[in-house]
Amino acid sequence: MQKLIDQHGRKIDYLRISITDRCNLRCCYCMPAAGVENKKHSEIISYEEIIKIVKTATQMGIKKIRLTGGEPLVRKDIEVLVSELSSLNLEDISMTSNAVVLAEKAELLKKSGLDRINISLDTLKKEKFEQITRRNYLPEVLKGINAALRADLKPVKINMVVMKGVNDDEILDFVELSSQKEINVRFIEYMPLGGEAEAEKFMSTKETKNLIETKYELLPAVTKGSGPANYFKIEDAAGTIGFISALSEHFCSSCNRLRLTADAKIKPCLAGNQEVEIKGMSRAEIESAFLKALELKPACHHLDFTEQTYHRNMSQIGG
Numbered sequence: 001m002q003k004l005i006d007q008h009g010r011k012i013d014y015l016r017i018s019i020t021d022r023c024n025l026r027c028c029y030c031m032p033a034a035g036v037e038n039k040k041h042s043e044i045i046s047y048e049e050i051i052k053i054v055k056t057a058t059q060m061g062i063k064k065i066r067l068t069g070g071e072p073l074v075r076k077d078i079e080v081l082v083s084e085l086s087s088l089n090l091e092d093i094s095m096t097s098n099a100v101v102l103a104e105k106a107e108l109l110k111k112s113g114l115d116r117i118n119i120s121l122d123t124l125k126k127e128k129f130e131q132i133t134r135r136n137y138l139p140e141v142l143k144g145i146n147a148a149l150r151a152d153l154k155p156v157k158i159n160m161v162v163m164k165g166v167n168d169d170e171i172l173d174f175v176e177l178s179s180q181k182e183i184n185v186r187f188i189e190y191m192p193l194g195g196e197a198e199a200e201k202f203m204s205t206k207e208t209k210n211l212i213e214t215k216y217e218l219l220p221a222v223t224k225g226s227g228p229a230n231y232f233k234i235e236d237a238a239g240t241i242g243f244i245s246a247l248s249e250h251f252c253s254s255c256n257r258l259r260l261t262a263d264a265k266i267k268p269c270l271a272g273n274q275e276v277e278i279k280g281m282s283r284a285e286i287e288s289a290f291l292k293a294l295e296l297k298p299a300c301h302h303l304d305f306t307e308q309t310y311h312r313n314m315s316q317i318g319g
Contacts, residue, residue, distance in 0.1 A: 086113025
């Protein structure tokens with residue numbers, strides 16, 4: 001069976017799977033205030049279909065799986081899917097969640113085979129959380145983070161999308177959080193993908209790093225599943241700090257991933273509109289769909305704040 005190496009020589013071993021387009025938050029940079037029109041249940045990929053696709057993908061070289069959404073924990077019986085995935089030949093099974101309902105599910109997810117979790121959190125302040133997410137769930141999210149730590153879903157990573165004039169005044173607070181707890185805080189550049197796309201909110205990694213260095217010395221660090229992030233830590237910290245520079249210093253040349261959307265399309269690039277249908281296919285057809293996606297995978301994305309048309313919001317892609 002042909003291995004997943006694209007036309008630019010990049011070895012693809014990581015598949016991000018969006019298992020639902022639904023979410024219990026309405027983050028301003030992810031979707032419009034009214035949300036987006038949900039797909040019909042019949043359009044959403046089944047767990048059986050996911051396992052079928054992943055079985056073929058592992059034979060083609062996929063070693064790591066990340067479950068995303070929308071919000072993956074709003075889908076019923078997700079622990080069943082995790083358990084079935086854990087029986088396959090995978091090196092790592094992770095998840096990205098907003099942690100709103102994680103407190104009640106963290107231990108079961110770990111027992112089912114989930115290795116680690118990334119949690120999206122852009123502020124530690126209640127009023128600002130409501131402003132960004134249009135919901136009032138910060139206490140639940142903080143409980144979810146602590147539950148993930150207790151369940152040993154480590155490294156627990158917190159993804160903070162840095163927005164100038166919105167939450168950049170909390171950057172040092174998040175650094176301090178990485179010092180106090182065994183948490184890997186990752187500062188992510190604001191991207192124009194769905195929801196709002198306001199160029200004045202963009203803050204580069206360089207600016208974020210310079211601000212941190214006014215108070216702390218950044219020491220090089222490594223962490224499991226580091227992906228595109230560059231990691232550091234401050235002296236005697238329990239956790240680490242990472243920077244993901246999707247716009248200012250993009251990492252496309254080392255991109256090792258494909259995405260499977262909740263309605264069963266393979267996306268070769270987060271920022272592109274290219275998609276390959278994969279629903280209801282035989283094993284040979286699934287293999288052909290992956291190879292077609294490789295042909296469409298661009299050398300690099302062209303994300304910027306000019307007027308571009310993206311067919312999906314971030315919530316419909318899985319990040």
